[in-house]
Amino acid sequence: MLKLSEDMIIEVLSYLDINDVIKLDLSFDCFKKYLVLRLKNKKHNSYKNIWYKGVYNNQYNKCFKCERYLLNDLHVLVICNNCTLKMDDIHNYPSICLDCVDSNNRIISRGAIITSYCPCCINKRMHIGIESYS
Numbered sequence: 001m002l003k004l005s006e007d008m009i010i011e012v013l014s015y016l017d018i019n020d021v022i023k024l025d026l027s028f029d030c031f032k033k034y035l036v037l038r039l040k041n042k043k044h045n046s047y048k049n050i051w052y053k054g055v056y057n058n059q060y061n062k063c064f065k066c067e068r069y070l071l072n073d074l075h076v077l078v079i080c081n082n083c084t085l086k087m088d089d090i091h092n093y094p095s096i097c098l099d100c101v102d103s104n105n106r107i108i109s110r111g112a113i114i115t116s117y118c119p120c121c122i123n124k125r126m127h128i129g130i131e132s133y134s
């Protein structure tokens, strides 16, 4: 069987839509290489490893910051244009669990809007409480 090097596989994947690539269950390293390749002509130089890791976590329904599963739980969308992922037909803001919101113990409910720090770029951003299947 033909054996492809990892770099060749990433090169091939870079022709695919991100929604298809997510279904392949890639390791974080491969996913990051895919994103780097796909975004190479876009301004993303300021993005740190934490951004790639957070985007990876969110693609698999985990908290951007701590990797807790978000599936049916109330969680928070961080409206941060620095840290959004815009690619193909998706436009994803970072999603974090309630434990990762620096909210001074304010209660966050569905639809609630608060201002707190983005987990990635540490700017003050709007946070919205959401549930995935509601």
Ligand SMILES: [Zn+2]
Residues within 6 Å of the ligand: 063, 064, 065, 066, 067, 068, 096, 097, 098, 099, 100
């Ligand atoms: Zn979290």
Ligand SMILES: [Zn+2]
Residues within 6 Å of the ligand: 080, 081, 082, 083, 118, 119, 120, 121, 122, 123
């Ligand atoms: Zn941010």
